[in-house]
Amino acid sequence: MKNFKKYLAVLFLISTCLFFSSCDRSTDDTVEPTKATIAKAGKVYSMQRVSKGSSSNVMGEVKTGQSVLILENRNWDYKIQLADGTMGWIDAEYLKPSKQTFIMYQSDRSNIVSSPRAEDRELVKEVTEKTAATRLEDYSESKKINGKDYIIDWTKIRTEDGVEGWFESAYLYQVPIDPMRFINRKDWSFSMKDFLEEWKGESIEKFTKKFKEPSGIKITDSLAIHYFHNIFLFKLNKKYYGVRVYVKDSLIENIDAARSKTSWVSYLPLSSTLRINWIGNYIGNYYYLFETTDDIDGTNIAVEDYVPEWANYVIGILALLIYLVMLFYILKIPFTIVNKVTYKQSLNRKLFNGRIMLYATLGSIILGYLFSVIMLVNVFPFNDYFFITALFCGGMIIGTIGKWRNDLDYNRCNAATCHQWTGEHSWTEYLGGETVTQTMRDGSTNSQTTRRYREHRICSACGHEWSILRTHVIGGLKY
Missing domain, CATH: 2.30.30 (SH3 type barrels.)
Structure with a gap:
């Protein structure tokens, strides 16, 4: 087990190094912006590659020949800033090509x-x-x-x-940007009520230092509205995508959500209670290192443009293996607790095996459910791969129940006056068996042999004897 954990750690480090070493795109937001000229008049939006019929996404307008600063580039989209502070995204076609x-x-x-x-x-x-x-x-x-x-x-x-x-x-890139200015925004999730209470009245400088440069800024007569599409807020069964931060004199006057939808995981009982911000923000979001797409600001950008093709396959396979191993050990936690609690209860000699089995079953289901909900509402990969999580969790619940049933039947004395863990093998009685032969169309045959046994157990403490029926199947039939 110790060696396995070492191999797992090495695997994780190798995959992480492969990702960063193969990525030739800078994530440094300190690179100086590039100057450019507008080729034709158009609108500036808060996100790149969005539905541009929505006026709520319009940050401002640009005119032909206007000078702008290029802040970021995502393939054919450029984030620009105007002289008045307006910030947003435009298509490459609106920029005058540079020599x-x-x-x-x-x-x-x-x-x-x-x-x-x-x-x-x-x-x-x-x-x-x-x-x-x-x-x-x-x-x-x-x-x-x-x-x-x-x-x-x-x-x-x-x-x-x-x-x-x-x-x-x-x-061809419309403007030269080398090294490319690229801001790697991490996704954040918070309770709406707590988030508003924490940030109202704070400086926008402090806000952007934590959540990175906004995706867009709209300048009005009295306010500057900053758009952040990497912040998600939760309220009851609603998930709000992105926030608008209203700033006056460098202080945050108000915050509201850009858009929302019903989050299916929020319908699960206790989901709101089990939502823990620090899990989602400091553990649950780092999976994006191994994603093949980057949709931080609402668009899909292929990482294949910046990572060699062979590295994508290697990273994907390693990430999947790491995810499955981590999932196994994470989901094992509640069932380890069940084992310890149930075993402690089983030391009570007044409790029959049926009652202990009931404790193991209910404990596995309850703790398994609570743990799964914590993962689903706080760690996004578990949300995305719900069926894998449910399959693992269900399998471990069945496995835990089966383990306890087997242990109780074989090792715990079922005498009412004893109930100690002193069961031992006494002798095995063969009850007979039968063989069924199946002839296939091509003349070949398949056979299945079923043998039945009665295993006799004896308690070394009180001498009580009991027996367990077992069936052993050899071979198999095709249907």
């Missing part, structure tokens, strides 16, 4: 070719990583796909090693 650019490495679209026209196109260079380049000229071609006309934009580029050729414009 200096970077090729976004995509395994199936990373070839520099000799011509944008399909009939003249030849491979010039295959790109295997993010590559710096200079824009030379642009070209657009019309292409019919499934009966519809599409415009494909191409850009002629020159890489740092002097290679010139054409590359699809959609897979």
